[in-house]
Amino acid sequence: MAKTYDYLFKLLLIGDSGVGKTCVLFRFSEDAFNTTFISTIGIDFKIRTIDLDGKKIKLQIWDTAGQERFRTITTAYYRGAMGIMLVYDITNEKSFENIKNWIRNIEENASSDVEKMLLGNKCELEEKRQVSKERGEQLAVEYGIKFIETSAKASIRVEEAFFTLARDIKAKMEKKLVSHVYNDCF
Amino acid sequence: MDRGDNLHQVTNTQHDLYLQEIEGIDDYWGPTFRAIYDNGEHSEFQEKLEQRIRHHDKDIERLCNVYYQGFIDSIRELLEVRSQAKKLNTEVGTLDNQLQSSAENILKSGAELVQARKVQNNIAVVIAQLNLCLPVLTTYSKLKKQIAEKRYYPALKTLEELEHLHLPHVANYRFSLQLRESIPKIRESIEKASMSDLKDFLENIRRFSPKIGEVAMRHSNEQLASDPTLVGRKKKRVAPQPPGTGNQFPEDELSAQEMIDFSPIYRCLHISTVLGSRATFETYYRAERTKQARLVLQPPTNMHESLESYRSYIHAVLGFFILEDRVLNTASGLITRAFLDEMWTMALSKIVTALQTHSAYCTDATLILRIKDLIMLFCTTLRNYGYSVKPLWELVRELRDHYTEVLMQRWVQVFREILSKEDFQPIKVEDQEEYDLVMSSFPLDADMPDDITFPYSFPFSGMVPKIYQQVKEFIYACLKFSEDLNLSQVEVDEMIRKSMNLLLTRSFSGCLSSTFRSPHVNLQEIIQIIVDTGYLEEATVYLDQFVSNITGEETHSVTTGVVQGQPAMFRVAREDAVRQICEKLRQKLNEFLELESYDWLLVEPQGHASSFVTDLIAFLQITFQSFTNLPPEVAQVACKSACEYIGNSMLELLLNEDVKQVSMGALNQINLDLLQCEQFAASEPVTGLQEDVLLAYFTKLREILDLFTSWDWPTYFHDYGQETSKYKQVNPDIAIIILEKLREADKKTMFTVLKKSERDKKKLLETVLKQLKQLSQIPPGKN
Numbered sequence: 001m002a003k004t005y006d007y008l009f010k011l012l013l014i015g016d017s018g019v020g021k022t023c024v025l026f027r028f029s030e031d032a033f034n035t036t037f038i039s040t041i042g043i044d045f046k047i048r049t050i051d052l053d054g055k056k057i058k059l060q061i062w063d064t065a066g067q068e069r070f071r072t073i074t075t076a077y078y079r080g081a082m083g084i085m086l087v088y089d090i091t092n093e094k095s096f097e098n099i100k101n102w103i104r105n106i107e108e109n110a111s112s113d114v115e116k117m118l119l120g121n122k123c124e125l126e127e128k129r130q131v132s133k134e135r136g137e138q139l140a141v142e143y144g145i146k147f148i149e150t151s152a153k154a155s156i157r158v159e160e161a162f163f164t165l166a167r168d169i170k171a172k173m174e175k176k177l178v179s180h181v182y183n184d185c186f
Numbered sequence: 187m188d189r190g191d192n193l194h195q196v197t198n199t200q201h202d203l204y205l206q207e208i209e210g211i212d213d214y215w216g217p218t219f220r221a222i223y224d225n226g227e228h229s230e231f232q233e234k235l236e237q238r239i240r241h242h243d244k245d246i247e248r249l250c251n252v253y254y255q256g257f258i259d260s261i262r263e264l265l266e267v268r269s270q271a272k273k274l275n276t277e278v279g280t281l282d283n284q285l286q287s288s289a290e291n292i293l294k295s296g297a298e299l300v301q302a303r304k305v306q307n308n309i310a311v312v313i314a315q316l317n318l319c320l321p322v323l324t325t326y327s328k329l330k331k332q333i334a335e336k337r338y339y340p341a342l343k344t345l346e347e348l349e350h351l352h353l354p355h356v357a358n359y360r361f362s363l364q365l366r367e368s369i370p371k372i373r374e375s376i377e378k379a380s381m382s383d384l385k386d387f388l389e390n391i392r393r394f395s396p397k398i399g400e401v402a403m404r405h406s407n408e409q410l411a412s413d414p415t416l417v418g419r420k421k422k423r424v425a426p427q428p429p430g431t432g433n434q435f436p437e438d439e440l441s442a443q444e445m446i447d448f449s450p451i452y453r454c455l456h457i458s459t460v461l462g463s464r465a466t467f468e469t470y471y472r473a474e475r476t477k478q479a480r481l482v483l484q485p486p487t488n489m490h491e492s493l494e495s496y497r498s499y500i501h502a503v504l505g506f507f508i509l510e511d512r513v514l515n516t517a518s519g520l521i522t523r524a525f526l527d528e529m530w531t532m533a534l535s536k537i538v539t540a541l542q543t544h545s546a547y548c549t550d551a552t553l554i555l556r557i558k559d560l561i562m563l564f565c566t567t568l569r570n571y572g573y574s575v576k577p578l579w580e581l582v583r584e585l586r587d588h589y590t591e592v593l594m595q596r597w598v599q600v601f602r603e604i605l606s607k608e609d610f611q612p613i614k615v616e617d618q619e620e621y622d623l624v625m626s627s628f629p630l631d632a633d634m635p636d637d638i639t640f641p642y643s644f645p646f647s648g649m650v651p652k653i654y655q656q657v658k659e660f661i662y663a664c665l666k667f668s669e670d671l672n673l674s675q676v677e678v679d680e681m682i683r684k685s686m687n688l689l690l691t692r693s694f695s696g697c698l699s700s701t702f703r704s705p706h707v708n709l710q711e712i713i714q715i716i717v718d719t720g721y722l723e724e725a726t727v728y729l730d731q732f733v734s735n736i737t738g739e740e741t742h743s744v745t746t747g748v749v750q751g752q753p754a755m756f757r758v759a760r761e762d763a764v765r766q767i768c769e770k771l772r773q774k775l776n777e778f779l780e781l782e783s784y785d786w787l788l789v790e791p792q793g794h795a796s797s798f799v800t801d802l803i804a805f806l807q808i809t810f811q812s813f814t815n816l817p818p819e820v821a822q823v824a825c826k827s828a829c830e831y832i833g834n835s836m837l838e839l840l841l842n843e844d845v846k847q848v849s850m851g852a853l854n855q856i857n858l859d860l861l862q863c864e865q866f867a868a869s870e871p872v873t874g875l876q877e878d879v880l881l882a883y884f885t886k887l888r889e890i891l892d893l894f895t896s897w898d899w900p901t902y903f904h905d906y907g908q909e910t911s912k913y914k915q916v917n918p919d920i921a922i923i924i925l926e927k928l929r930e931a932d933k934k935t936m937f938t939v940l941k942k943s944e945r946d947k948k949k950l951l952e953t954v955l956k957q958l959k960q961l962s963q964i965p966p967g968k969n
Contacts, residue, residue, distance in 0.1 A: 008781055034706065036609040041710050042812030043805065047777050060781065060801075065812075073808050080797070 005049055005058040009169050010080050011162070012110075014102050015087035016095040017066030020121040023152035024087060025063045028162050033153050040065040042073055050166060057166055078109035082173075083165045087119045088136075090149065091128040096120075096135070103143060115168045118147040119161055124154040197227060201234035319359065322352040326365065329372070338380040339456045345372060373461070380450070380457045381470075387450035388474055394446055395482070395505025396498055399567075402508055403501065406567040446509065451517050471520055475510065476529065482506045483533055485540040490547035493556045500564050503537060511571045530573055538577045545585055551596055554589045555666055558582060589667050590685045594693050597660050601697040604652045608701075610711035610718075612815075613644040613651075627651040629728040630721075645815060646721045647714050653694065654725055660689055661733060679737040686729065695759040702766045709770045709809070713816050716763045720817055723756040764820050768827035771809075775828060778802040779835050787931055788851035795862040796855065802832070803866045810871045821872040826880065829867055833883040836860065840887070841923055847931035848924065850895075857891045860884060886915040894924060899954045906961065918962040925955050 013021040022040050026032060029046035045062045062081065064074035078084070086102050088095040099118065106116065120136045133149055140147030146168070148161045207218045222231050325348040332341035349369050356362045451471075458467035482502045489495040507530065514526050541561065548554055561582055565575040615621045617640055624644060628651035664685050668678045698719075702712050781798040794800075806828055810821060840848070840856060867880035893902055893913050902921075905911035929951055 004780070008783070030706075032706070038609060038611060038708075038710065042808045044708070045774075045777070045805070047780070058781065060777075070812065073812065076804065080801070 004056070006055040007170065007173065008058045008060060009082050009166055011059055011061040011083040011085065011165065012077055012081035013061065013063050013085045013087060014074070014105070015066060015085075015119075016089070016092070016098050019066065019087045019089040019092065019095045020152050021066065021085075021087050022063050024085075024119065024121060024150060024158055024161075025061055027152040027155055027158045029061070031155070033155070035153075039067060042070055043077060050163065052163070052166055052170055055170070057170065059162065059166060061162075075105065075109045078106060078114075079111060081110060081114055083115040083117070083169050084110060085117050085119055085161070085165065086145075087121050088131070089122050090120045090131045090136070091122055091125050093130040096131040096139075099139065113172070115165060115172065116143070116145045117161065117165045117168075118143075118145055120147070120149040122151060122153070123149040123156060124151040197230055198234070200225070200227070201231050204231060205234065205238055315356075319356050319362075322348065322356055322362065322365065325352050333372070333376060333379065336379065336383060336453075338376045338383075339453055339460070341376055342373070342457060342460055345369060345376075377457065377461055377463070380454045383450045384454040384471075385474075387447075388478065391446055391505075391509050392478055392482070395509055396501040397505065398446065398508055399501030399504030399506075400497075402504060402567050402570075403563050406570055407563055410563075410566065448512065448516065451513060451520065455517055455520055468520060472525060475521070479506060479529055479533060483536040483540070485544060489540070490544040493553055493560070496541075496544070496557055496560055499540070500560055503533065504564060504567060507533070507568070507573060508571055511573075534575075534577050538581050541581055542584065545588060548588070549592055549595065551589060551592045551663060554585060554592060558585055558589070558667060561585070586667050586681070590664065590681075590688070593660060593663050593685070594689055597656065597689055598693045598697060600656050600659075601653065601694055604649055604656065605697055605701045608647060608649045610647050610649070610707075610714040612646065612714070613648050614641050615644070616641050624651060628654050628721075629725055646718045650718045650721050650725075653722060654729075657686065657690065657729055658732060661686060661729075661736065665736060675737050679733065682733050682737065686733070690756060691758050694756075695762060698759045699762045699766075702763060709767065709774075710813070712763055712767050712770060713813050713820075716760060716767065716817060716820050717815055719756045719760040719763060723760065726756065764823055767820065767824050771806075771824055771828050772831050774805065775802060775831055775835070778805070779839075782839060784839065784852060784855065786845050786847060786852045786927075787849045788855055789849065790851050791854040791858055793858075795859045799859040799862050803862055807866065807869075807871055818872065818874050822875050825872045825875065826883070829863075829880045829883040832863055833887055836863075837887050837890075840890075841920065846927065848927040849931045850928065853891060853894055853924075853928075856887075857895060860887055860891060864888070889913045889915050890920065890924065893921070894928075899950075899957075903957060903961075918958040922955065922958050922962065925951065925958065929955070 013025060015021055017039060018037065022038070022044075023033060025046050026034060029048050040063055043062060043064055045060055047058060047060050049056055049058045051057070062077050064070070064077065084106055086099055086106075088099050090096075103116075106114065118136060118140045120131065120133070136147050136149065146164060148157050148164070150157045150161055152158055204218055204222060208215055211218075222228050325344055329341055329344045329348060332338070332344055348365070353362055353366055454467060454471075455464070458464045485499050486495050489499055510521065510526055510529070514521050514523065541557070545554065545557055548557070561578060565578050565582075568575050568578075613624055615624060621638065621640070621642060628646075630644075661682055664682050665678070668681060698715065701707065702715060778798050778801060781801075782796070783798070784796070806825075810816075810825060813821070816824075836856065836859065839845075864881060864884055867884060868877045870877060871880075889912065892898070893916055898912075902911075902913045902916070905913065908914070929948075932948065932951075
């Protein structure tokens with residue numbers, strides 16, 4: 001059977017419960033928004049194929065439950081992930097502080113070369129903001145990762161976030177491929 | 187004369203003669219004069235004549251002297267007389283004047299007297315005549331008055347009296363003639379007037395009959411209210427009044443009919459009887475009333491819009507027939523029982539049709555209830571007047587079905603509303619108060635832990651108590667219709683249960699399935715729905731009790747009758763939900779399968795399962811682990827369906843026509859993946875499933891892979907068709923397909939043909955293929 005894609009990237013969304021991981025994913029995969037909060041149970045995923053520099057890239061994005069009780073289940077998915085979105089809620093200081101813990105979690109469970117990205121979600125709620133953009137940027141710089149503020153509800157920069165992550169993974173992968181070929185040759 | 191000479195003498199004498207002649211003759215003196223002249227004596231005669239004249243002068247003088255005194259005296263006397271005569275004349279004149287004037291007055295009085303006498307006589311005559319005429323006129327004026335007062339019947343009598351008694355006496359008068367001539371006209375006009383009166387009356391009752399209907403309905407309503415024992419079960423409590431006793435109406439019914447003055451009818455009836463046109467009148471009346479009936483029975487086109495129009499329609503019809511009943515009973519024979527019955531039958535069918543048609547438009551349950559009440563009251567009132575109302579009962583029955591339909595539609599809305607606002611999350615309560623609120627709105631059968639720590643989560647979502655309450659509401663709404671319908675408890679009970687059953691199996695299930703058909707509903711929510719329906723199902727026994735409490739029907743009789751239908755109420759929805767879970771799972775599995783990336787020409791397997799299979803299995807595992815609230819039997823069904831789907835899909839991948847070549851390496855890779863699946867199947871992913879139940883879904887692929895990887899054709903052919911065969915699920919056609927794919931793959935590696943072992947292998951492959959083809963020719967069913 002002919003393959004319908006060139007690359008398959010597995011992405012993972014992590015972050016505290018309620019920061020809007022499912023909504024971000026829902027916005028990206030269905031371009032829709034659901035106001036009722038339904039806490040994700042276990043793990044779910046959505047697939048979307050995107051065009052990136054002429055390549056068809058299938059993104060299998062895993063949406064994890066933020067709740068503590070599913071932690072063991074979700075960490076099992078870290079290993080297979082090629083990119084991880086760390087999501088916090090700009091109106092929730094705690095979720096931002098917890099990013100450090102999530103990063104530690106990644107370091108313990110994910111492969112070392114996983115692409116990471118920091119998302120400050122719910123940026124449409126400016127009047128309730130608790131975490132400034134600068135702090136987000138600063139944290140990203142600290143860990144050497146990219147940072148974007150998004151809004152799943154207002155559909156702000158969600159596409160951009162996923163495309164950026166996908167592009168980084170693709171670049172890294174092609175670089176690796178070249179080096180493999182290089183190593184094979186010599 | 188005598189003294190002269192003789193000749194003188196003789197001549198004297200002759201002259202004397204002449205004188206005498208002249209004196210004697212006044213004229214014709216010619217001959218005398220001739221004679222004088224002839225004798226020549228004229229001088230003598232002149233003398234003589236002179237003498238004579240002297241003589242006469244002397245005579246005259248003497249005479250004058252003699253009479254002069256006397257003349258004077260006479261003149262004197264005459265003068266006296268003249269003055270006296272003058273005086274007398276004046277006197278006479280005065281007298282005459284006096285007389286004249288007095289006579290004139292007398293004459294005038296006389297004339298007046300004569301006139302007066304004449305007048306007197308005339309008056310006497312006139313009085314006499316007038317005395318004769320007077321009765322005619324009084325009668326006539328009486329007649330006029332009666333006509334004016336519209337008392338046509340007495341007017342007719344008066345007219346007759348006038349015609350036969352009074353008019354003959356005064357036949358010779360012009361007015362009497364006129365009267366006589368006008369009598370037929372008057373008669374006609376009376377008839378006309380009474381007819382027009384009747385028309386007015388007819389028009390009037392048409393206007394008033396709704397009012398009458400209204401009053402009558404009010405009365406029967408009051409009766410019902412004051413005497414509840416009578417509700418529904420009274421017979422013809424007020425028998426129709428036989429003609430003749432029409433005045434003795436029961437008091438409470440008086441006003442309804444007495445609102446109308448029926449006298450025009452009676453009058454018209456009398457008049458037409460007198461005039462001998464009764465039959466015409468009857469026909470006219472009946473025709474008019476039939477026409478009116480048709481009008482009354484024509485419902486307003488927008489009747490379905492408001493209760494008011496229903497009410498006025500029913501009032502009008504009722505009023506009409508109350509009046510007709512009254513006419514039947516009081517106006518002897520104007521209409522007959524048969525006529526009225528016929529009209530009523532016609533009317534009844536029209537009423538039923540009209541109400542049917544219009545109520546069918548109605549989508550407002552409250553309005554239907556009101557219509558029902560209206561019809562019920564209508565029936566009761568009609569029965570009071572002795573009309574049969576059976577078809578109306580049928581109508582009420584139909585209306586009830588319609589009502590239930592409308593309720594269903596309304597509740598579909600209610601359910602939709604509930605479901606659209608539903609988050610399909612377990613209800614979370616923060617304190618005792620909230621907890622108690624949930625507990626009071628839904629009968630939870632399960633044993634609740636004694637000490638609850640807050641926040642506490644109920645297993646079901648907010649929809650459950652809401653739906654439960656709504657079903658109760660629905661039952662109440664259903665009941666409202668059967669109020670004062672005089673149905674037996676069994677009937678009511680049956681009706682409610684039937685409706686409730688229909689509501690849950692059809693409406694609720696429909697709403698629910700459309701909810702979880704929405705692409706946005708995820709697995710988690712469907713699982714919650716299943717859990718919720720489970721609780722609702724358990725609660726049906728309470729609904730059952732609830733109905734029994736209301737209807738008073740004993741529960742046991744009910745349980746035998748209906749209980750087998752009860753679980754079905756939510757079962758439909760539940761089964762649908764389970765199907766939907768399988769469907770959702772399958773969708774997810776499909777997404778995994780789409781990520782499949784087999785290299786069909788793989789030389790060596792990777793040594794571990796393909797990543798999409800690993801992910802898929804992990805996902806299934808986590809899903810069944812995470813959804814701890816999924817009822818075991820549902821989880822089992824879902825898991826079975828998932829395994830079956832995976833098994834079939836993997837087999838399909840292998841048999842896919844687009845894949846022309848398959849290497850042994852690829853088969854080994856699939857084997858690795860299958861092992862992964864089998865491991866999952868054996869791991870009891872959901873409790874209560876025998877391990878081989880799930881494994882069975884992978885058996886076929888397992889047998890195929892075993893056969894090909896071990897290249898165990900002798901056993902295959904040896905055991906073919908036997909129950910105990912290791913490869914009994916591998917049918918020759920499938921084997922042929924895979925074998926041909928392997929052959930195609932082998933062709934790629936041309937140089938292998940050079941090796942003897944490879945050549946043998948190839949030869950064997952061809953032999954096996956041949957044998958398989960033979961097998962597939964044999965129609966199955968040898969065993």
